[in-house]
Amino acid sequence: MPRVLFVCTGNTCRSPMAEAILKNKHLDGIEVKSAGIYAAAGNEASQHAKQVLERNKLSHNHRSSLLTDVEVEWADLILTMTASHKFAIQQQFPQAVVKVYTLKEYGSGDETFNPDVVDPYGGSLGMYEATYRELNELIEKAIEKLKS
Template sequence: MNIYLICTGNTCRSPMAEAILRSKNISGISVRSAGLHAADGFPISIHSETLIQEMDMPYTAESRVISREDVEWADLILTMTEGHKQAVLHRFPVAVGKLFTLKEYTKPDGDLDVQDPFGGNLLVYRETFEELTVYMDLLEKKLTEE
């Protein structure tokens, strides 16, 4: 299964989510991340990188912009917010049926958006990292039970 994780700039949430999911080494799962308003090749946030390195997780150090090729590659596209989901659907109608917010797909109750740490200090990033860890654990459970 190919999983594509989407946020705004691919420097904070989606790279952290990608690293967390990749570190689980789930058999048969490939993961990529990108941003709706990203540019290829920019470094991820220093705070994101710090937290990922603290956990010794494999990660992608540079941002990527969402692409049609990757949308078509993906079996499952998970966005960090409802707004991201709607933007992906608007730009890539082919994503319908395999596009969800991360929270909607794993535990569809309450707020469906993952906190955006952009511009925050390390503590704010750590809170988002911990939130993403919870939902990546739920995703792992869902994927391995199917």
């Protein structure tokens, strides 16, 4: 049973949205969590992230969590929002090197132009909606890869 961990910076915008998207696909046998490299434990998702999820009829009760050995060991696959997140995980958790990818790298196999999912933190609701659409598209591609 694949266990997927989404990682971003503060675990209040991108990774919780990605977690909610994948969880709400209701795929048998896939467990999903999210964490942040610099997260403060216990924060809710950002207001705009919650609004975007509600608009897309996705339920998700979220509290931020800091990435630790526990989450890294739990995960079969770690999908980061940026190349710098991937690098930080590889440096801090060398045992995870073989299971960490950027979401773009894993989902599309192509990160030659820009490996990062845009961070909407502090931006408009429209920025969050654009990030949601990007995440949803990349997660659809990742699901195909997980199934194969």
